[in-house]
Amino acid sequence: MKILGFLLVLLSSYGLLGQISVDVANYSVEKLVKDVLINSNCAETANYTSATGTTEGLNGIGYFEANGSDFPYEEGIVLSTGQAKFAEGPNDDIHDAGSKEWVGDADLKAITGSDILFNASYIQFDFVPHTNHISFNFLFASEEYQENFQCTFGDVFAFILTDSNGVSTNLAIIPNSKLPVSVTTIRPGVEGECVGRNLPYFDKINGDDSAISFHGQTTSLTAESPVVPGDSYTIKLVIADNRDSQVDSAVFLEAGSFNLGYDLGEDRTVANGNPACITETIALDATVGGVVDYKWYKDNVEIIGWSGISKVDVVDSGEYRVELVFSESCVASGTLSAEFIPAPVIVQAPDPLVFCDVDGSAGEIVNLTVNDESILGGQDSVIYGVTYYLSSEDAAAFENAIENPEAFELKNASETIYARISSGNSCYEITPFEVKLLGLDFQSELQEEYILCVDAIGKTIDPLPLLNTGLSIADYEFTWYKESISPENEIVGATDASYSANEEGAYIINLKNRELGCSFSLSTQVVTSHQPNVFEVAFVSDPFTDNNTIDIIAEGDGTYLYSVDDANFSSENRFENLTAGEHTAYVTDIYNCSTLSEEFVVVDFPRFFTPNGDGVNDVWSIVGFPQIEDADVSIYNQYGMLLHQLNGNIGWDGTFNGKIAPSSDYWFRVDYTKDGERKEFKSHFSLKR
Template structure:
């Protein structure tokens, strides 16, 4: 429910007369006078059967005569029909017009013709007329308080100009130009951010303020209602407006005085803009014959054509703006106009070519882009005047109906004939056919979806460069290679073979032309990077002298890496366990095996026995990987805890103490060392064998 609030401040009351506003007279005219003397003001139509309805039972008159009173309102004078009190339309816009009531009903004819229910506060005038000529039109403007706040998003106060012929067929003439929608606040509106979008904004006039000549919050531009009619036939027209959904806040329609014109329709303008110009050498016959006309006067570009005077029929052969006056009497003159442009007939520059597409998947269907045929046909002709349109049948091409909307992406099964029409819209034309053919092709290529370009750790390319190989034969195909997209600027110069060696990353396309059938298609691949790691190191996970010597190989970089130790196979795991004491080699490569990096490392451990017998084998007991130990100090004891020997280098123990050979037995050792800045100690034993 809307809440209408009328606020008229002392300032505005005191200055009301300072601003220009329209004046409204809601009692000085009968309906017949409003129709005959204000709206039509012509003797070219016999009017009768005047009737009206408004809120008189509620003491509200929504019908009146208005005068612009020298303001900037679009119409100098005319008729106002309102869903409230007509005289409330007088400006300026300082409050809210809200004079309707719930007991004031809507209108059934308006409900039917606009398909809008729940109507209140209907106002209409209605009359019959018999036109002497074949067209009518008049100017109108819609204004409404529904343009305030967010009402325009919901409340469709609506009106219609219902024209009913002698057969009882009714048509609404009050529609949004170019549509079939009734004019109302919800179909022509500026919109409210976050609540409803603007609609048909080109036809919205403005929002009004305290200096404007009418008191409604918003108004449309001046619009035109028009229709063809049959001379001499009786018609009824009903001009009706009503509130929608509730009786609150008013709307109105303003009808321009004297704009109800009974003119003569010579047909649609024949112009390039309308898509129907005439062609040089073509004759355009015009027939303005109407019963009862006493004289015909023809004009070209504002000047009377004397040799056509009195003739109802003429023939046009030149550019110009033409008008005819149909003189029924001194007080009844109807007119009609027509603009004609004559253009040079189009000429086909080059015939379109047949196009064959290769069917690689065997489904019998392919998508074609045949728009380039239009370029061939056009040549240097002005694209602002001429164009090429495509049709699936010759009849459609001749009649300019059912054009193909997507010549750049048109699906064909088998073979299809396309008819290309070169013309300026519906004007004279040249029509020529061409064929689209789907050709089955047994095709197999060895081109992979992607290739790898290898880089070292500094970003330099590594040999060998990837070879993009289609595996196809020069005897069967022509090859053109492109980077990124298939376009002339991206064509790779001199790359016309079945393979191409890529030295840069990116997408590559090869356009293939089958030499047997002439069909073209493309296949693509991508060259991706793979780079050596920027960081490569071996970390010991296990402590020294553990039962399971474990390391992790760390590689950091932009690629995916594989790892190996010694002669093991490369794998995705970088963890290696149960390594023997001594020297090892860690390896890392990228997933594409671009290159292999290696690093030596030592596993620290101690021998479980030694044999100091002077044969040169295993004569010294020493820590394996001693150089890897930080601040190592080693002491050797017998089984009774007697210190036999100490060393802090890699020289080891030869099995003697105080120049005496020690007997075969188990001996103990203790090693003190530092790891990760922490002092540590390890004790164990080994055997001396002789």
């Protein structure tokens, strides 16, 4: 028992390590700012203020530790619209501490344009940066990620940076946008209610064992801004409930992430669209007042020759870093990635492009990118690209490129196009070429759509659809493509006026008029029609009814038509008033690719028979007897005497004990099984002599 008790205590201790811990009593605002958030001497801070729900006995500001949990930050500051202590996991309750008596924040309302705010918590302080860039990491969490609240309700927060001129900016925005971070701007979405938004920045919906007690949370995000070294700034970190005081939210700030680094500028890389050419020099300037030493590194190796220099020239590819030493306890840094590439060359001047005006409209949609290959001439397409412009000035400025050169609307008889080869906004070459539009009297037999017939397992059924232009090979050159016009999509050997397609999809034929030299393209679509993979006849009516009814069932990837015997095909699959005896059911697709058939028998009985030896109606039997499951047929006279029992499909010849039965009405009973249930049918027929 002692061992068991020890294990329980141990397991309980491990359970406690699964959630963060929050301290709201032992950290002043100054301590939270200087020792937790910044933890650096690279900025002078002062004038620490805060506000939270103290009038209601609530504290929405605290220090947190990960406490061995999987929370992304080891420690930091939490600002909540409720009790900060309630941020501790697990997520086993919905928190909405605070009433409308706990007011909002005017600065937050102004910068976010929000509605009436409640339950605001904020920290504010002044700082003077030594460098030109600040950043810090944060994560937003909220109870409003439950149910469909995320579609309409969004508590708000902001990191309001105000410069010495009184100009304020919100740093709590979604990357590459101006949208503020909130439940409604970063959300997974609710089916039937609202779609997800900015999903890469949403982390997860929290379970019962989560590190924090909020229903959902974002990924770690970065707030950042350029600053002017030596200027004075105020930053306000504030959060509030929006529109009502219910359901809490919180923002977590990572300890030590308030980085006062140095921005050397945008990376100069192929991926960034602005690499440097090998003939260029990248000038890096880290000049800041108050620096006592500069240390430069390339790929983490110090460049001794640059020691103490604030301005350097970079001519080689690599990852560069500078450390600005203000004092032993204040060292700021900045990085820049540089890639140097050879200057592109135009290997072959592009040929003029001549297109045909096939409809007399004095305008055609043409593909300019057919010249890509000749302009690139084997240069790496991962590094270099070709863009097209209507003026040499735009091409040189890398502005106003033709947005869709694959479908350029050529309106004039002649147009000069300027092609630029470059790696984004880097060193480049420009070459012009002419694009001409010639009038052509043209008609083609190519249809908009063709049908490829396939069986139930997808195997093609002959004949294949013939995509036929109806044009003469003496007048045109033909090149067929699948899906799009590109070298890799060219159909090898397809150079005739027609093509037999064995796959579904889009087909494009490029035609060149031999007399005029102009080119244009036509397109068509090949769609498949499948045979049904299920084809059967189902009886709707019971045997021996006055209205014999069947359904023809066909299932598969197609649309089907139905027929019985020689009737015309229709979309109706139910057939009524069928006569007794043998029939044939047919199914085909709407394109008449192929027809499948199945024979069936309608069960019934003759109302009379004439056993007179003339070979016509000499025997009475059940029509379709083999189709009846487990059938027993008994025949009686008018007095209920059993005269005969049918054996299989062998009928009654009108005799009893070797004697001829008289003309009269006779009764019969059929016992049979249908759908697992035993059934009985009784009726009568006439014997005529």
